[in-house]
Amino acid sequence: MRRGAEISLALLGVAGVLAAAWAAPWLRFVLTIALAKGIAVLGILLLLRAGQVSFGHALYLSSGAYVVAFLAPSLPEALLLLPLAALIAGLIGLVAGLFLARYRDIFFGMLNLAISMVFYSLLEKLYELTRGTDGIRVEPPRVAGLALTLEAYVWAMLLVALVLAVGFGMLVRAYLASPMGQALAGIKTRETRLEFMGVSARRVLLAAYVLSALMGGVAGAIVGMTTRHVTPLLAYWTTSGELVFIAILGGAGGALGPFLGAVTYELVRVYAAAAFAEAWQAILGVVLLLVILFAPGGLWGMLLGLLGRRPGRAP
Amino acid sequence: MAGWLEQNALLLGLALLDGLAYAALVFMVAVGLNMVFGVLRIINIAHGSLFAIGGYAAASLGLFLAARGLPDWTGYVALVLAAALVGGILGPVIERGVLRRIYGHEQVLQLLVTFALFMILEDAQKLIWGVQPVSNDAPLRLLGTVDVPFGEDVIPFTAYQLFVLPGVALATLVGLAWFLRRTLTGRVIVAVTTDREAATAMGIDARRVFLLTFTFGAGLAALGGALASPTTTLVPGLGAATIVLSFAVVATAGLGQIEGAAISALLIGIGRSAAVYLAPEFEVVVPYLIMVAVLLVRPQGLFGVVETRRV
Numbered sequence: 367m368r369r370g371a372e373i374s375l376a377l378l379g380v381a382g383v384l385a386a387a388w389a390a391p392w393l394r395f396v397l398t399i400a401l402a403k404g405i406a407v408l409g410i411l412l413l414l415r416a417g418q419v420s421f422g423h424a425l426y427l428s429s430g431a432y433v434v435a436f437l438a439p440s441l442p443e444a445l446l447l448l449p450l451a452a453l454i455a456g457l458i459g460l461v462a463g464l465f466l467a468r469y470r471d472i473f474f475g476m477l478n479l480a481i482s483m484v485f486y487s488l489l490e491k492l493y494e495l496t497r498g499t500d501g502i503r504v505e506p507p508r509v510a511g512l513a514l515t516l517e518a519y520v521w522a523m524l525l526v527a528l529v530l531a532v533g534f535g536m537l538v539r540a541y542l543a544s545p546m547g548q549a550l551a552g553i554k555t556r557e558t559r560l561e562f563m564g565v566s567a568r569r570v571l572l573a574a575y576v577l578s579a580l581m582g583g584v585a586g587a588i589v590g591m592t593t594r595h596v597t598p599l600l601a602y603w604t605t606s607g608e609l610v611f612i613a614i615l616g617g618a619g620g621a622l623g624p625f626l627g628a629v630t631y632e633l634v635r636v637y638a639a640a641a642f643a644e645a646w647q648a649i650l651g652v653v654l655l656l657v658i659l660f661a662p663g664g665l666w667g668m669l670l671g672l673l674g675r676r677p678g679r680a681p
Numbered sequence: 682m683a684g685w686l687e688q689n690a691l692l693l694g695l696a697l698l699d700g701l702a703y704a705a706l707v708f709m710v711a712v713g714l715n716m717v718f719g720v721l722r723i724i725n726i727a728h729g730s731l732f733a734i735g736g737y738a739a740a741s742l743g744l745f746l747a748a749r750g751l752p753d754w755t756g757y758v759a760l761v762l763a764a765a766l767v768g769g770i771l772g773p774v775i776e777r778g779v780l781r782r783i784y785g786h787e788q789v790l791q792l793l794v795t796f797a798l799f800m801i802l803e804d805a806q807k808l809i810w811g812v813q814p815v816s817n818d819a820p821l822r823l824l825g826t827v828d829v830p831f832g833e834d835v836i837p838f839t840a841y842q843l844f845v846l847p848g849v850a851l852a853t854l855v856g857l858a859w860f861l862r863r864t865l866t867g868r869v870i871v872a873v874t875t876d877r878e879a880a881t882a883m884g885i886d887a888r889r890v891f892l893l894t895f896t897f898g899a900g901l902a903a904l905g906g907a908l909a910s911p912t913t914t915l916v917p918g919l920g921a922a923t924i925v926l927s928f929a930v931v932a933t934a935g936l937g938q939i940e941g942a943a944i945s946a947l948l949i950g951i952g953r954s955a956a957v958y959l960a961p962e963f964e965v966v967v968p969y970l971i972m973v974a975v976l977l978v979r980p981q982g983l984f985g986v987v988e989t990r991r992v
Contacts, residue, residue, distance in 0.1 A: 419789045421726075421796060465973065468980060471788040472724045472936075476928045480969050483925050487965040603921050607800055614793060644808055651800030658793055659782060 371673075375622060376535065380528060383629075387524055394520050398592045400625075400632035401527035403612060406585035407624035408538045409578025410613040415542060416571055417554030418470065421606050422478030425462075425485050426455045426579040428601035430586025432489070435502040435596040442507040444526065448587050455583020456576055463575040467568045470557070482606055489598035501597030504590055523592050530588070531625060534581055539621040541577070550574055604647060611650050614657055617664025626665050689959070694831040695838075696955040702842035702912070704950025705850035709905030710923055711930040711942045712853065713898035719874045719937040720894040723780060726795040728902050729924025730802035731771060735903025736910040736919065737810045739763035740817040743910075747819060756820045764907040768900025771802075776895040784891070799920070807917055814914040821911040839912075846908060853901070854943050861939075870894055874937070922965075929972040935985020945975075945983060 383401070387394045406427050413420055430451035437447060466477055489496050496502065506514070509522045541547045549570040552560040557567045590596045599605070608631075616627020639646050657664060663671070714728045742759040775798060783794050824840040861867040872880040873890045881887050906923075930949055934941035949968045956967040981987050 414789070417787065417789050419792055421792075465977070472718075472792065473932065475789075475792050476724065476726075476925070476932070480925045480929060480972070483921070484966050484969055488962075491962045491965075607796065610793065610796065645804050647800040648804030648808075651797040651804070654797040654800070655779065655794060658790060658797070 372539075372620065372622065376532065379622070379625065380532065383524075383528060387521075394524050395592065396632050396636055397629065398520075398524045398527045399589060400628040401524075401531040402585040402588035402592070403609065403632070404585075404616075404625035404628035405527075405531055405534050405588070406582045407609050407612045407616065407628060408534055408621065409581040410609050411618050411621070411624055412538060412541070412547075412550065412574045412578050413571075414613060414618045415547065415554065416550040416574060418474045418571070419610060420478040420578075421475050421603065421610065422480070422482030423578065423582050423609050424601050424603065424605035425478075425482035426459060426582025427586040427589065427605060427609070428485070428489065428596075428598070429455045429458055430583035430588075431590035431596045431600050432496070432502075432586075433583070434507075434587050434590035435504050438504050438507050438591075442505065443511070444507045444509045444522075444591055447507060447591070448526070448530075448584060451583045451587035451590075452580045453583075455586065456580035459576045459579020459582075460572075463572045463579070467572040467575060470553075479603060479606070482601060483603065486598055486601040486603075489601055496598070499598060501595055501599075504594045504596060506594060507591065520592075523588065527588050527592075530584060534584070535621045535625065541574075542621070546570060546573055607647070607650070611654055614654060615664055617666030617668075619663055619666050619670070623664055623666035626669070630665060690832060691834055691836065692958045693955070694829075694834075694836055696958045697951060698829065698836065698838050698843065699957070700951030700954035701947070702846045702950075703954055704946045705846040706905050706909045707927060707930055707950050708850045708943050708946035709853060709908065710902050710927040711934075711946055712857065712939055713901035713905075714924075714927050715931050715934075715937060715939060715942050716857075716901075717895055717898040718931070720870060721780065721784070721891055723783075723791045723795065724928070725780075725798075725895075725898075726792065726924055727775070727798040727802050727920075728898070729922070729927065730799055730806065730920035731767065731899050731902035732906035732909070732923045732927075733915070733920035734771070734802065734806050735764050735767045735906030736913075736915050737806060737815060737906075738767050738903070739907035740815050740910045740915060741810070743817045743819060747817075753819065753823050756817075756823065760820065760907040760910070761904070764900060764904035767903035767906075768896060771903075772896030772899035773892060775899070776892050780895065781888075781891075799924070803917070803920055806920065810915070812917050814916050816910075816914040818911045842912060846912075849904075849908060850943075854940070857939060866893070926968055929968045933972045933975045933982055935982025938982065938984040941982070941984030 383397055387397055406423060409426070410420065410423060433451040433454050434447050437450060441447060441450075462481055466474060466481075469477055490498055506516070506519050508514070509519065509526070514522055542550070549560060549565050549567075552565070553567050553571060560567050560570070586600065589600070612627040612631050613624060614627075615631060616623035616625070635646075638649070642649055661668060710728065710732050714725065717728070718724050739760045742763045743756045746755045746759050747753075779794060779798060783791050821839055821841045824845070826837045827840045827843055828835040829838050829843070859867075861871055869880070869885055870890055870893070872883070872885060873887050877887055926949070930942055930946050933945035933949065949971055952967045952971050953964060956964045975983055979985070
């Protein structure tokens with residue numbers, strides 16, 4: 367897709383988010399969460415480009431959120447908590463990635479799931495530290511040194527999420543176009559050939575993995591500061607499933623897909639999740655099956671199809 | 682060290698017995714997961730849900746029969762019957778309805794599809810049985826306990842966990858080895874596992890083998906769940922915990938290894954129950970520590986064979 371067209375679509379999206387948030391106050395919260403999840407899904411998209419899927423990225427989302435929960439009392443400044451969450455999630459990603467980047471396909475997906483499940487049960491069981499399933503309440507931190515009223519704080523979080531979403535969207539777009547991003551696609555097609563060219567597939571995947579963990583941490587920090595209540599549920603497999611779901615729903619073809627998917631998902635969830643609370647995962651599962659089998663390009667692919675362009679690449 | 686051992690000998694003995702019973706259950710799930718992978722080349726993430734649903738179905742059926750005033754021994758029939766029903770219905774539905782469409786697709790797609798199935802089954806289970814714990818320990822109580830001599834002490838342990846669970850697992854292991862090596866159907870399955878194209882060229886109907894294997898694997902998972910149901914209370918989330926644990930067993934053993942799965946199930950089962958007694962907070966971590974330790978030294982698993990790289 368032409369660069370100009372993608373930029374105008376992105377600008378249209380930003381304007382749409384701001385207009386919707388201005389018109390309907392309750393949407394501010396929903397859109398902030400959607401943008402945060404979109405940032406985390408960008409990480410899933412990077413890995414999908416290498417043909418890998420992680421069923422455990424809730425680990426990074428929740429570590430970002432817990433960094434906020436643990437540090438907010440002593441360091442109540444949103445603009446410091448965000449990079450710290452990114453740094454710590456990135457470090458966890460580096461340690462896990464050194465092990466995980468050796469594996470592909472089934473092993474990669476399942477080992478990610480296993481690590482996140484371990485993290486979840488530690489969060490749940492180490493009650494002294496994490497207060498178990500009760501979770502930790504987060505007081506609204508200052509933003510850029512200012513103690514804001516609640517309404518201004520909600521706006522500030524939305525703007526922070528929006529700026530970060532645009533920033534990380536552009537970063538991922540540039541990353542995918544760079545040699546490192548091209549090598550990711552090489553892992554998917556035929557890894558051995560990559561190695562013959564002197565490129566270490568392991569390092570390529572590790573770099574993408576650490577970046578995805580870092581973005582997961584940022585997303586988690588935004589979620590933690592917005593919901594202001596951090597529980598182990600953020601680390602449960604259902605959260606990872608949600609991220610994968612959004613990635614496939616949005617379409618893995620371009621950096622706008624995750625946000626398209628995330629906003630659609632969160633809006634539908636607000637209306638539908640209450641009505642179908644018991645069957646919510648099942649509905650997600652059915653939609654996931656339908657998208658995979660019948661619309662592999664996701665929403666982004668459909669949009670491109672409508673605009674008469676080449677559909678995005680399937681995951 | 683010696684003093685510590687003496688003090689904790691009883692605990693270790695209990696952990697050993699518990700671990701054996703637990704390993705038997707884990708093996709039942711892992712071996713099905715492994716067989717299905719061997720033939721279909723798909724890791725079924727919904728496999729753990731089949732275990733959970735088998736458990737729920739068995740508990741419900743058992744309670745239902747008991748409420749009708751049928752004799753106690755029908756509780757054991759209920760276990761097997763429930764497993765057969767779950768495997769016999771869900772197996773073909775999943776294989777014919779969904780998996781058949783994605784054979785030969787990219788692995789990432791296959792993983793996503795079975796993950797979607799997992800999401801659906803987890804909720805289906807919650808819709809049918811609710812989120813309240815379900816339990817029926819009649820089959821456990823009926824057999825009473827046995828005093829296991831351990832040094833100077835005796836450990837009272839339920840006969841069900843001591844004999845029935847390891848017994849069934851052992852019978853499954855031996856039966857499966859016999860079935861795969863000595864019967865025609867078994868050899869056909871092995872043939873399809875080794876080289877699907879050559880097997881098809883010899884006139885084997887691979888699609889039938891796929892259906893048969895998947896249904897059988899689903900039945901084994903459900904049987905594992907049914908056998909587990911008297912020893913535990915069933916709660917939501919059991920399916921997720923089971924799939925990651927049985928994957929850990931399969932990965933430790935090496936994908937596609939059946940006898941190896943038995944050994945790594947023992948290793949992980951005993952390791953986990955030792956943690957239950959000695960460091961309960963870290964119970965969930967131990968199986969994965971074992972797995973990671975093995976994979977770091979042998980990436981293909983304890984008994985796995987290195988696959989040749991494609992160029």
